[in-house]
Each structure stands twice: as structure tokens, then as C-alpha cells.
Amino acid sequence: MEIIINEDACIGCGRCTEICPKAFKLNIEKMKAEALPTDDLKCADKAANQCPTDAITVNNN
């Protein structure tokens, strides 16, 4: 599984980190989300679906 975050689109709202902290963390300096290594597709997908700017892509390959 691969998680890609479009940094241009991310507004640093932190929603993904609240929904799925095992897959996302907020880079405070950049105010952008970063992906963490995880195999929890369900959790990552849920966060991706809740991102207000559609900045998260989850590839299950």
C-alpha cells in the first residue's frame, strides 16, 4: 500500500491525523500532512475520503 499526499493541495487541517493517526502525521513546520508506513488500508481510505481538499491518494498495490 502506498499513500501519496499532494502537498500543494494539503491545507494542514489535521483531519487525516485525527481519523487515522497510524497513517498520517502533521508536519508542524510545513503545516502539511505526512504519510507513515502502515498496512491499514481501511483506516487510510477513511481519512482520504474525509480530506477536505482531496489531497490524499491511497494505492493498494
Ligand code: SF4
Ligand atoms: S485531511 Fe487533507 S488537507 Fe487536512 S491535513 Fe490531511 S491531507 Fe492535509
